[in-house]
Amino acid sequence: MTALLSATGLRVTFPGRRRGSSARPVRAVDGVDLEIGGGEIVALVGESGCGKTTLARALLGLVPPESGRVVFGGRPLEYTSRALTAYRRRVQLVLQDPSGSLNPRHTVYDAVAEGPRIHGLPGDERELVSRALARAGLRPPERFFLRYPHELSGGQRQRVVIAGALALEPELIVADEPVASLDASVRGEILALVLRLRDELGLSALVVTHDLGLAWNIADRVAVMYLGRIVESGPVESVLTAPRHPYTQALLSVLPESGTPPVVLSGEPPDPTRIPGGCRFHERCQALASGEADRAGVAESCRTRAMEVLTGAGVACHLAVAPGGG
Template structure:
């Protein structure tokens, strides 16, 4: 198995750029606000597929939805093609021709009373498409792998397989010829035999159309097969990022190591993390992972001289670029011991 290969470089200007994004939801019964996204920098370049991975509840879906204007940020900045993402209804409508969302459950995305044709044509009608609607729908279905497309026009969602329904959802996104797809667990509800087909489709669309994509997933195997770059998220913040092969073959953050250890092909025993992820309304001080960290619990952080820093000092926010980075005091200390000094590219910026 080989990982996806990027066709972009770190010098290519970002299509989508996020800087210090924060999203907080009001707490219940006087509780502090829940910091669902708590300082995220993230860039996605033209033609690049970035996988955003992490446990359920870490803020992945909230971040993804905010990138499409569906969840307003509390603070921070989102730029698309160099321009700030505006919040007016007209500006968001124009933006959503260029950036489309593909959800996990095609059953929830498709109206059971609408034919496939109407489901795919809906976006064209919302945006006042002035061309040949039938040709546009047929082209989108064909690109999504439903051929001959006319055979599917009058079919309803219940008449399709799960993989076919997901292809209809993808066709509905493609019909507007977007530049960016945000796919939230796009194959999680599909049988294993169909998952590979949908992933191959996304890679083919990138190759043929130059699409960029953010793929939200808890599945590191999926990230390996489809992504150019991976960003690992924990408790509202990205804690490790870099090219997918680099991160997934030589993970530096203890959380990334734990996620990878449970894969069937992983060497050694799985790492069992203690406890549950903390409440996002009560993010612990110091490294937000320290209460569950197997490196701290096993004494390795103490031997590296960073145990106190793990408990008291925030490792900071990783920058959004394509360089390999990790927000971990122990990883920095280990890198410094191996090279004589930690490199600047490894370090996070201080949290505000």
């Protein structure tokens, strides 16, 4: 599959929070390769603080990378104002909280029309808004024109946010925890909508989530992120039915349908200003704690030898890539 969007060697570093020369930089995205194909849904999964939202913002051009590059439609992303404006028409962001995304003083019509107005889209504005609302499942669209956000349900507000993105007829949407604030029954409806948009419009999507169950229901491929890097990536069926990285295994174990005892990771993710040597997961790794890595003869490598940046489908784990491992 030809990549619509790709990132190569992407790094994003933030200044340390403390004043003075002793403050260490935060390595939020620490060398990431990622591709999204045309008409493909990719789930980016990981715990809070792993860097997935920063990576999404870097892919959108909202955070300039320290190094690496983003390529969209075969052309490297440029960071001039004009280039970014044109890019963000084709790549749209859908945020987690629809209430925070919508101006309470704007009607649904104005909320959806805002993007076409900013970008100066040609054509009849009323038709653009009607088509976007209908595609987002708000029918008949005219019924919603004069409503305000507080008059809508949570699911309807999220559909308005999606309609605002669709009004610009993008090729890719980046959805950051798009259903986290919704009830379980409404979550399914919004996920079904994203799948329908993929099938009917050929729309690509990067879905950022901490929920591997969501990834299973919606994604074609999944990328698991830990402490600024992708540690496992591949087709969703492969990664979620036969996970090879201990971190992916731990995330999956807490799902009710996993059928395995939950794996309790020790402590919080390490401080991103002090990334440990060796495999960056080794301090919390259940394979090391249980002696499995020792028996496979890779424990010393886990503690001292860093894994290379994961490119394409695969796994960044000494145990998984050892002969007979994972």
